[in-house]
């Protein structure tokens with residue numbers, strides 16, 4: 001479903017602010033797989049998702065999505081295949097439109113036949129049913145403006161919007177990080193239900209060890225713009241939050257070793 005080959009991206013190349021954010025990332029994700037991405041701060045997790053979504057074009061490498069080479073495609077063209085939820089609950093939905101209007105817009109993602117605002121009764125009932133299935137009690141408030149909802153409710157709806165028209169790929173970028181623990185739990189529960197029910201191919205970034213251990217069927221850990229670990233199958237099932245933390249500790253030790261080795265080498269050659 002998604003194939004990334006040797007992706008490289010450098011921000012501000014050739015300047016003092018140069019950042020080599022992706023340094024050769026290769027990853028193949030099978031259809032229906034739920035991949036969780038963790039990593040140290042600034043290791044390139046969001047950059048990876050942005051590269052896939054087409055927020056910018058990569059400097060090198062190839063991106064195949066749903067059997068097509070999308071490497072040179074602009075973001076809006078890829079959006080037809082991708083559902084996306086960001087960290088900020090206020091992104092991804094229009095506050096001045098009602099819940100129903102936001103949902104109706106998402107149901108037409110990638111379909112540019114013009115906007116007909118008059119929601120047909122049957123369509124409204126279908127949307128109401130989808131909202132009811134979320135179990136958040138919002139099905140009788142569809143005419144309310146989305147701006148009147150709490151962060152958690154809004155993120156739940158954004159998630160529903162992202163998956164309403166089944167995307168080939170769902171990208172979740174720390175989508176519960178800005179929520180209180182109870183709302184975060186609700187959104188995670190909803191994420192699991194939607195992904196499982198629709199067998200969505202999913203790439204989810206998180207900082208939560210708990211989520212990393214319990215969600216998905218594969219876990220990749222990024223360090224300095226590269227994939228350092230890739231746990232799948234039984235190895236993923238065995239992971240606990242403590243085991244993941246100890247991997248982070250191992251990475252930190254290795255990186256300290258790397259830095260001191262580099263320092264020693266540079267002293268040797270001055």
Ligand SMILES: Nc1ncnc2c1ncn2[C@@H]1O[C@H](COP(=O)(O)OP(=O)(O)OP(=O)(O)O)[C@@H](O)[C@H]1O
Nearest residue numbers: 011012019021039040041042043044045046047048
């Ligand atoms: N648009 C950009 N312009 C310049 N530098 C960028 C841009 N986007 C990301 N970076 C830099 O690239 C590196 C990787 O950033 P990225 O946001 O992908 O990391 P991350 O793993 O998601 O980090 P975090 O866990 O802190 O969110 C960082 O050093 C960041 O400052």
